[in-house]
Amino acid sequence: MPEAYIFDAVRTPRGRGKPDGSLHHITPLSLSAQVLAALRDRNGLDTSFVDDVVLGCVSPVGDQGADIARTAVLMADYAESVSGIQVHRYCASGLDAVNIAAAKVMAGEARLAIGGGVESMSRIPINSDGGAWPIDPDSALKNYFVPQGISADLIATLDGFSRTDVDAYAVESQRRAARAWQEGRFARSIVPVRDQAGNIALSHDEHMRPDASIGGLAGLKPAFQVPGEAAFDAIAIQRYPQVEQIEHVHHAGNSSGIVDGASGVLIGTKEAGAALGLKPRARIRGGASIGSEPTIMLTAPATVSRKLLHRLGMVPGDIDLYELNEAFAAVVLRMMAALSIPHDKMNVNGGAIAMGHPLGATGAMILGTVLDELERTGKGTALITLCAGAGQGAATLIERV
Numbered sequence: 001m002p003e004a005y006i007f008d009a010v011r012t013p014r015g016r017g018k019p020d021g022s023l024h025h026i027t028p029l030s031l032s033a034q035v036l037a038a039l040r041d042r043n044g045l046d047t048s049f050v051d052d053v054v055l056g057c058v059s060p061v062g063d064q065g066a067d068i069a070r071t072a073v074l075m076a077d078y079a080e081s082v083s084g085i086q087v088h089r090y091c092a093s094g095l096d097a098v099n100i101a102a103a104k105v106m107a108g109e110a111r112l113a114i115g116g117g118v119e120s121m122s123r124i125p126i127n128s129d130g131g132a133w134p135i136d137p138d139s140a141l142k143n144y145f146v147p148q149g150i151s152a153d154l155i156a157t158l159d160g161f162s163r164t165d166v167d168a169y170a171v172e173s174q175r176r177a178a179r180a181w182q183e184g185r186f187a188r189s190i191v192p193v194r195d196q197a198g199n200i201a202l203s204h205d206e207h208m209r210p211d212a213s214i215g216g217l218a219g220l221k222p223a224f225q226v227p228g229e230a231a232f233d234a235i236a237i238q239r240y241p242q243v244e245q246i247e248h249v250h251h252a253g254n255s256s257g258i259v260d261g262a263s264g265v266l267i268g269t270k271e272a273g274a275a276l277g278l279k280p281r282a283r284i285r286g287g288a289s290i291g292s293e294p295t296i297m298l299t300a301p302a303t304v305s306r307k308l309l310h311r312l313g314m315v316p317g318d319i320d321l322y323e324l325n326e327a328f329a330a331v332v333l334r335m336m337a338a339l340s341i342p343h344d345k346m347n348v349n350g351g352a353i354a355m356g357h358p359l360g361a362t363g364a365m366i367l368g369t370v371l372d373e374l375e376r377t378g379k380g381t382a383l384i385t386l387c388a389g390a391g392q393g394a395a396t397l398i399e400r401v
Contacts, residue, residue, distance in 0.1 A: 005280035009368030017121035017258035031262035032072035051110035056093025056117030056360035090389030095363025099287035116264035117361035149224035152328035166329035170254035177350025178210035222248035259356030263364035300393025320379035326351035
């Protein structure tokens with residue numbers, strides 16, 4: 001079976017996902033096409049060697065609908081023979097896109113493939129695509145549906161994470177992200193976004209709040225207390241009757257930010273890379289996905305990581321760096337506790353609390369971030385993982401070459 005190698009990884013900066021954000025006037029199609037064009041131009045890529053482009057997108061409607069991957073291929077002036085497909089596994093979509101692209105390479109279906117994602121949350125708000133899971137009463141009642149913020153607060157309550165714990169984690173994420181930008185740790189992977197006139201619209205992550213402090217965050221009201229007390233706490237407690245009362249500790253400052261952005265990872269066989277003069281940067285050792293209990297919803301990163309590590313004959317201590325999407329602070333604290341991961345191995349350059357979470361793009365973004373960090377530090381292995389809606393998770397393990 002052919003092995004899948006990573007030749008390059010790029011991402012846009014993350015723009016605030018609001019009408020006044022710097023990327024609001026840039027369409028998701030343009031974001032995607034600019035990432036694909038960057039992969040082509042940086043590598044002098046003969047795009048006729050690319051067999052498929054797989055893009056994650058969590059709200060595939062409107063500007064992002066109708067298989068945005070294929071449309072982006074055409075807009076980026078790739079060879080007409082290059083196909084494209086859009087995938088959706090909630091927040092894990094971008095990493096699943098990478099895993100699907102790698103699987104095509106490993107199966108011999110593709111010489112080169114690109115996995116990545118896009119989300120313009122300022123133009124297409126979260127949940128724009130609806131769906132039976134939260135909306136259909138039969139599904140919502142059967143699965144004890146609650147919003148993700150209630151799930152995050154449930155995790156904090158069950159595991160004993162206090163408001164101070166989650167706020168302290170958030171402040172550290174901001175500090176690490178600010179240091180990474182100051183030291184140029186993201187420079188290799190960032191593709192500045194340009195407008196239709198060719199001017200740079202954004203060249204840095206604009207959601208960051210490096211001056212955040214525990215004292216400052218203490219003044220923010222819990223974001224999910226009102227909907228929780230209105231209905232959803234009671235539903236969660238029906239599923240988890242050992243909980244007497246849910247402690248609401250999450251708010252905008254310790255949860256992932258709403259942003260716009262796109263990402264792409266170029267993957268292929270060693271032979272295809274050699275034919276095009278591409279040097280492998282890392283090998284994809286494997287990927288995995290898993291389902292988990294859908295009410296608490298956000299606990300799958302630890303279980304999917306165990307699944308992948310077991311399949312590869314490894315243990316958590318074998319991994320040099322971990323990258324876990326910071327959907328909510330308690331999600332990361334729980335995984336670190338479950339797998340005994342020290343904080344100096346986890347999200348060492350900050351995460352989505354500081355820089356934002358462009359849903360369908362994030363998985364491929366954080367894979368690129370940790371690949372750059374492996375090369376910067378000379379370390380060998382990294383595990384990338386995300387929780388996803390309806391109780392799911394995905395993971396990928398890469399090894400620097």
